[in-house]
Amino acid sequence: MRLRYIKDRIFLVMICTSSSIIAIPLLSIVWKVVSKGYKQISIDFFTQKIPNSWEAAIALQNGSIIPGGIAPGITGSLFMVAVASLIAIPLGIMIGVYLSENTNSKYASIVRFISDLLQGVPSIVIGIIIYSWIVTTLKSYSALAASLALTIMMLPMIIRSTEETLKMLPNSLKESALALGASRIKTTFFIIIPSAFSGIFTGILLSVSRVIGETAPLLLTSLGSSSVNWNIFSPTSSIPTLIWDFYNDPNLLNMVWSSSLILLTIVFILNYIAKTVSQSRNN
């Protein structure tokens, strides 16, 4: 009889310990990135171009920090994610609206199913596809190719999160707008989307934070450049691909951590905003 209660207690302790263990990798990652990366962070790090291996080797020998920064990566990441968002957000919201208005049609359920499948496609496969569609056609790596790869990754996430949010809206909202004589377009743009805004916005932020750290597809599509590039048809750097380049060059190893610190900070901020927005909706 007692044994049962002891077992129950032991189980609770086990649950608590193994749940708390999750903090260890997180703290370890953050500690590693911050403690190794903070030294390199300065204004230069955000504004200067990427150092070459030679400059870094000299700096390492003198024991000073590596000169230069990752401005091309930061601008490149922002540029490519912005282009991807410009395509994926309106498209995703519209398709999400379509799916939520046709819940029972067979065609809509096929689209829903396919976009779920699309969401599960590994990012490297999307990289290969865009490589064969865009990079081989234009005969050059480009920001455009990377943006399209990111678009394909963002699109299903935005579609599904929009649809899920719209499904939760009360039907009476739409009906009262229509009863007042508003057209469908007006109802969609002025009633439905605004009242679902926080949910849609959370979905968008989460999709942006997912793709901003994507490395594999960018290695196959945008490659990289050592200076800041705003031409959509030229190879462009991004923070994750720079981390990969630095990782493969022993002289630039210190840059790995500071770049990861920037990337991690951006992702965490995006996640934090998303969480705050979705919580304010729930309250």
Place this chain on the structure above:
Amino acid sequence: MTDKIFKRLLFMLSLIVLFITAGMIYSLVSGALPAFRKFGIFNFIYSSEWNPRTETYGALPFIVGTILTSFLALIISLPFSLSIALFSGEYYKNSKFSKIISSFVSLLSGVPSIVYGLWGFYSIRPIIISLGISTNGLGILTSSIVLAIMIIPYASSLSSEFLEMVPANLKEASYSLGSTRLEMITNVMIPYASSGIFASYILALGRALGETMAVTMLIGNTNNIPSSLIDTSNSMASVIANQFGEADGLKLSSLIAIALLLMLITALINFIGKLIIKRFQ
């Protein structure tokens, strides 16, 4: 009138999703065709030779590498994600503790793959070496540990949703019969939510299969069938990431064929997971 046009427009936009997917499959199949023609589909899958010099390519080592790393990751993650699911879905539901744990989990889910790879290389690899498990610290085991941490957030948040769906009256009935909380969990909650939990792990497996950067940095990148769990290997995604840059001709086609297989496997896994969830609801 405008409403009709609007409806049409929405319909046309939704076609884009179908076109993208159809186009992807078409491109992959047509890109993989030369390799499949040369080696035959089944031969390509069953052959373990990957030799650029003799131009013979087979996908078996990478398929084995992918399946081993993903399943091992799933097994490692299982006790932790199930605990977290019980912690936030049952024991400390809606409490401050579960909020702390769930914010840890959501932070972990945000960490980019390449940062996981770096952390695995510079933090986990030295531990593996100092424990004397393997000499260079790279291989299936190292990648699986890091993969496990990467899929814990996904598996735990999904399965905790299913645990929360267990009706309160079932739980109360179990308590009223005198069972302890542990007995209620093992006899009522887990059986009730089992198919949902199973589906969560299947979907987490789908995530693990396609992970590229972290695995590429940790698996050791050798084109052999791994002889043990501490051996170095290559996964389907990592061989593409490593060799796509300098590939052409038959090798390029073989890599695209691997991408096609990878896409089919993940699609199948996701399909099964979604199907089970649909049944559950």
